[in-house]
Amino acid sequence: MNQQNFNAGQAQARTEDSMQSAKETAYAAADKAHAAANTTGDTAQQNKEEASGFLQQTGEQVKTMAQGAVDTVKHTLGMDKK
Numbered sequence: 001m002n003q004q005n006f007n008a009g010q011a012q013a014r015t016e017d018s019m020q021s022a023k024e025t026a027y028a029a030a031d032k033a034h035a036a037a038n039t040t041g042d043t044a045q046q047n048k049e050e051a052s053g054f055l056q057q058t059g060e061q062v063k064t065m066a067q068g069a070v071d072t073v074k075h076t077l078g079m080d081k082k
Contacts, residue, residue, distance in 0.1 A: 074080040
């Protein structure tokens with residue numbers, strides 16, 4: 001009977017150790033997932049800002065080209081003189 005109690009105690013200790021190890025692994029996985037999500041969010045925000053800047057720059061270039069075309073047409077038609 002004493003041996004059975006000893007074996008039961010060892011089994012319980014191993015079970016508790018396994019549970020603790022599983023908890024630590026789960027916490028570590030959750031921390032890594034959280035860090036990955038933050039990194040992904042930061043990258044997405046940076047890409048959004050870069051795209052916004054690119055679109056603004058492209059818009060300015062199109063505006064400048066259109067104004068140049070208008071000025072050329074006015075000049076060709078003699079409408080640029082006041």
